[in-house]
Amino acid sequence: MTTYAVEVVYRGVFQKTLSRNICRGIVLAAHKEGKVGTAFGRYGDSPERNGVPAKYFAVVADDRIELEESLAKYEPKEVDVTICADDTLCRGLESWGWYGLQAINALTKENGTLIVTSKQTPESLLEDIHRTDTPYNLAILSGPASFSGLWVYKDDHTDVRILGALAKVLPGLVGLESYCQAIEEQWKSGAKVVSARRSYEQLHVRPVEPGEGSSAPRFSFEKPGWEEMKEALVVQGVAKGAGFRGGDGGFQAGRSEVFKKFSTRTMRPVINFEICTKCTLCWLQCPDTCFDVTPDGLYDVNTEACCGCGVCEDVCPVPDCITMVGEEHFKDNFSQYDWYQRDKEGYRQWLKGITAAQSAQKRSHGLHHWGQYQEELAAAGRGDNDDN
Amino acid sequence: MTTRTQTPVEREELISGSEAIARACALADIDVVTAYPIRPYDTVMQFVSKLIADGELKCEFIIAESEHSQFEIVKHASAVGARTFVGSSGVGWFYAMEAIAVTAGLRLPVVAMVGNRALDDPGAFGCEHNDALAVRDLGWLLTWVSSGQEALDTALIAWRVAEDPRVFLPCAISADGAFLTHAQQMVRVPDKGLVERFLPPYRRGEFQLHPDNPITIAPQVNEDWLMEMRKQSDAAMRRARGVIVEACDAFERVFGRKLTPFVEEYMTEDADTILVGMGTLAMPIKVAVRRLRAQGQKVGFLRLKWFRPFPVEDVQRVLSRAKAVGVIDRDYSFGSPFHSGVLSHEVRSALYDAAARPPMVSFVAGLGGREVTQPLATEMFTIAGQVARSGRSDNETYWIGVRGKQS
Ligand code: SF4
Ligand code: SF4
Numbered sequence: 001m002t003t004y005a006v007e008v009v010y011r012g013v014f015q016k017t018l019s020r021n022i023c024r025g026i027v028l029a030a031h032k033e034g035k036v037g038t039a040f041g042r043y044g045d046s047p048e049r050n051g052v053p054a055k056y057f058a059v060v061a062d063d064r065i066e067l068e069e070s071l072a073k074y075e076p077k078e079v080d081v082t083i084c085a086d087d088t089l090c091r092g093l094e095s096w097g098w099y100g101l102q103a104i105n106a107l108t109k110e111n112g113t114l115i116v117t118s119k120q121t122p123e124s125l126l127e128d129i130h131r132t133d134t135p136y137n138l139a140i141l142s143g144p145a146s147f148s149g150l151w152v153y154k155d156d157h158t159d160v161r162i163l164g165a166l167a168k169v170l171p172g173l174v175g176l177e178s179y180c181q182a183i184e185e186q187w188k189s190g191a192k193v194v195s196a197r198r199s200y201e202q203l204h205v206r207p208v209e210p211g212e213g214s215s216a217p218r219f220s221f222e223k224p225g226w227e228e229m230k231e232a233l234v235v236q237g238v239a240k241g242a243g244f245r246g247g248d249g250g251f252q253a254g255r256s257e258v259f260k261k262f263s264t265r266t267m268r269p270v271i272n273f274e275i276c277t278k279c280t281l282c283w284l285q286c287p288d289t290c291f292d293v294t295p296d297g298l299y300d301v302n303t304e305a306c307c308g309c310g311v312c313e314d315v316c317p318v319p320d321c322i323t324m325v326g327e328e329h330f331k332d333n334f335s336q337y338d339w340y341q342r343d344k345e346g347y348r349q350w351l352k353g354i355t356a357a358q359s360a361q362k363r364s365h366g367l368h369h370w371g372q373y374q375e376e377l378a379a380a381g382r383g384d385n386d387d388n
Numbered sequence: 389m390t391t392r393t394q395t396p397v398e399r400e401e402l403i404s405g406s407e408a409i410a411r412a413c414a415l416a417d418i419d420v421v422t423a424y425p426i427r428p429y430d431t432v433m434q435f436v437s438k439l440i441a442d443g444e445l446k447c448e449f450i451i452a453e454s455e456h457s458q459f460e461i462v463k464h465a466s467a468v469g470a471r472t473f474v475g476s477s478g479v480g481w482f483y484a485m486e487a488i489a490v491t492a493g494l495r496l497p498v499v500a501m502v503g504n505r506a507l508d509d510p511g512a513f514g515c516e517h518n519d520a521l522a523v524r525d526l527g528w529l530l531t532w533v534s535s536g537q538e539a540l541d542t543a544l545i546a547w548r549v550a551e552d553p554r555v556f557l558p559c560a561i562s563a564d565g566a567f568l569t570h571a572q573q574m575v576r577v578p579d580k581g582l583v584e585r586f587l588p589p590y591r592r593g594e595f596q597l598h599p600d601n602p603i604t605i606a607p608q609v610n611e612d613w614l615m616e617m618r619k620q621s622d623a624a625m626r627r628a629r630g631v632i633v634e635a636c637d638a639f640e641r642v643f644g645r646k647l648t649p650f651v652e653e654y655m656t657e658d659a660d661t662i663l664v665g666m667g668t669l670a671m672p673i674k675v676a677v678r679r680l681r682a683q684g685q686k687v688g689f690l691r692l693k694w695f696r697p698f699p700v701e702d703v704q705r706v707l708s709r710a711k712a713v714g715v716i717d718r719d720y721s722f723g724s725p726f727h728s729g730v731l732s733h734e735v736r737s738a739l740y741d742a743a744a745r746p747p748m749v750s751f752v753a754g755l756g757g758r759e760v761t762q763p764l765a766t767e768m769f770t771i772a773g774q775v776a777r778s779g780r781s782d783n784e785t786y787w788i789g790v791r792g793k794q795s
Contacts, residue, residue: 041570043428043513043757069675224791
């Protein structure tokens, strides 16, 4: 008698179909082995917002009675495998239905596995992932994060590659052959079966010891009883703000101490302070009031608050003054203005390098029309979907 | 003894409760469906539109500009003889209430799904039953389903019963938001040919609004006619009981699966303590029953499938042999007798004249979509067990799983 639970931590909208395909694939493959299962998205995550971290679950048991024993439809209490479909989520995730910033491995069982699609090394990922008290395994499926649009699915085989990886790390759940059968039936694609088999063979697994990983604090809070809550749950807002960094000059909006939003971001604005005309547009138009006005009238992005929507880049009238750069290039939420003040030359050099690196790669998401992905593949001289 | 006339033809599909109802729309070959987005009901519309796009369903799919128009459109479509489907959730259902109320008065057999949702503000998407319960007095048939399979089966039964000329009343299928609407499980989907044998075409006969059949519906009636008209609705609702039983018999003949019409009894035969509830909370309660039975406790669970018509005979038959009854409401009725939820009042009322009247206790649980966990299920059995031992009703209503004091 064994019940297995798997979660997929993914980027809202951009990876919705991907996470759904994975969890449905698990349940359909389990069905081939005579097991019963259920797949569901965490209800509190919908309606999804672009990039906001969300979860999808698959729970599988030997029979219906056993499945019922273990079921929790909002969120299982622990999972055998956590699948992280974008490695920038390894720093933690703040969901739309708010629970504070949560560790990526918060639900991963002792000796369970965290599967991450990434081009980074395990060591580099462990700088981001919260440390745990118990050992677990970190499995890396080599590749970039797969992002689609709201209406368009980018079928780059990430879904079946993750199923192949699951067969490797959790063979008791479903065996590789059952996954291959289910894939064949669902997608009628031999190429997808090949991709699943290949990732089964190529998966890289590294054991992680207790204490290894980031020491960033884990978020927790107490919920009050009904007598202690304000009537009708009136919520105290934040004060309107004051001078830049608490000084007299400039202005810094008041912001929530606990609700940050940065884990939603897949890209962040990078600012060339030297060509900024101080037109105020970024500050006015940012939907989340992220810009701090410095005493000398420049605008510094508060990267703890920024959700990466890209509006500032769009409205800035000065070419190349604001550039959205992929989040994988950053490790923390540092202040670009503070750095620029400390070391102007160093900042200039960094800015040049990072904006060049960004323009060399495509924007990480935003498929807009049917066939766009096929067009991109054709432009790159590749006709098939067998993308590794 | 029923005989199977044919081996059941069906296939299995991994679909959510909402998708199961959308599947039923295709199987029933509906003519008109109207949509307006609200969570969790919108998941039905998404799948209906996919079925249309995939060529599996041909019907008018009308996107209304509000829930009110959504329900107005199907009301009129039903009057001209179209088989209809509609639905909403929470405050969307309430926004349509004017149209909903008159649909029943005009005896139009619209089938609707209520994806149960809290009435927000404050913003909440989770499951509470107050939205659906708001139509309990209006002449709507009202049923609660607890699994994707039951959602599909019940939808087919809903059209058959609602469109029966002996009934001609609208039917609301209540489905718990998230727990039912969003969870995908394997559901057996019958062959369309079988469904055609179960579900006859909708024929309004002399009541059909058509140029060849010039009639007026919804005339001004006032005190001269309205009371008699209400009595007709009352008679139709009384007849619905038998029609539901017939439909379940026919369901077994055609699909080869037995359905109990009004209630599901779970280990109630020899139970001293019985909990009563509706919808998906049946699952954790049944798990608790199994666990407590394993410890030798005589506990059971009674799930009501239909709320209107209310299965008073079943409730009396099953509960009057218990030593204590606990009623779980996933709803509230502030200021009501004993401050309990709606189901609790109905059960109390049904038991008042029962041959043996068991002592009762009321629970409010799972509001806002809060999960009814194993410890909470066990807590309810413990409280009801105390009532069984004392032999006296406990008129306190226990809020199960609420943070803070009881009262
Ligand atoms: S990307 Fe720009 S506009 Fe969008 S939240 Fe961040 S700072 Fe504000
Ligand atoms: S929009 Fe561009 S130019 Fe204008 S203040 Fe912001 S960064 Fe400077």
